[in-house]
Amino acid sequence: MLTGGFFSNYIIAIPVLTWVLNQAVKILLYGRFKQFRSWKDLFKSGGMPSAHTSFMCSLSTAVLLRDGYTSTSFAIVLCLTGIVLYDAMHVRLESGKHASVLNEIFHSRQIVSPTLEKEYPLETSVGHTFPEVCGGVLFGALMGLLLMQL
Numbered sequence: 001m002l003t004g005g006f007f008s009n010y011i012i013a014i015p016v017l018t019w020v021l022n023q024a025v026k027i028l029l030y031g032r033f034k035q036f037r038s039w040k041d042l043f044k045s046g047g048m049p050s051a052h053t054s055f056m057c058s059l060s061t062a063v064l065l066r067d068g069y070t071s072t073s074f075a076i077v078l079c080l081t082g083i084v085l086y087d088a089m090h091v092r093l094e095s096g097k098h099a100s101v102l103n104e105i106f107h108s109r110q111i112v113s114p115t116l117e118k119e120y121p122l123e124t125s126v127g128h129t130f131p132e133v134c135g136g137v138l139f140g141a142l143m144g145l146l147l148m149q150l
Contacts, residue, residue, distance in 0.1 A: 010062065010147070010148075010150075011059070011062050011063060011066065013147075014058050014059065014062045014143070014144060014147045014148065015055045015056070015058045015059040015062070015140075016055075017143070017147065018054050018055055018058035018139070018140055018143040018144070018147070019051050019054065019055045021143065022049060022051045022054045022055070022136070022139055022140075022143075023051055025049065025139070026047050026048070026049075026051070029047070029048060047128075047132065048131070048132045048135050049132060049135030049136040049138070049139045050088055050128045050132045050133050050135065050136030051136065052084050052087075052088055052128075052136070053084065053085055053088060053128070053132075053133050053135075053136025053137055053140060054136040054137075054139040054140035054143065055140065056077075056080065056081040056084045056085070056140065057081060057136065057137050057139075057140025057141050057144065058140040058141070058143045058144035058147070059077055059081070059140075059144070060074070060077045060078055060081045060140075060141075060144070061140065061141050061143075061144025061145055061148070062144045062147070062148055063077045065144070065145070065148045066148070085133055085137075088127055088128040088132075088133055088136075089127065089128055089129070089130060089133050090127075091127070092127030092128070093127025093128060093129070094127065095127065096127045099121075103121045106121075107121075
């Protein structure tokens with residue numbers, strides 16, 4: 001796949017390449033449907049498909065194909081993948097909802113805060129909905145399968 005250096009280890013290269021391709025898909029989707037605003041949007045959390053999920057699912061798929069489903073390495077990666085998926089759909093999604101409420105409160109001038117003014121508006125798209133996570137699972141698993149064939 002890639003020769004020499006850090007990325008000669010395809011178990012590292014596959015998830016990184018999957019993340020890059022996932023973000024390219026987001027550019028196409030947001031450019032088409034939401035008018036992609038700037039290159040900074042490439043590095044923001046949230047959106048379809050979930051880049052965190054696709055990264056971890058491609059890693060899980062690569063380790064599964066290399067080491068098998070009974071290996072300790074696959075068990076570890078699968079557990080970490082579960083944590084990332086839970087975090088994306090629950091913890092980070094809820095923090096985005098909290099940011100929305102805080103933005104509304106700050107916008108209505110119910111609270112005046114120099115600290116919040118520097119950070120306003122807070123980022124609200126930090127988590128993922130169930131369909132966005134499912135998209136990340138499918139994208140990551142497919143990329144893992146395809147890239148392991150190279």
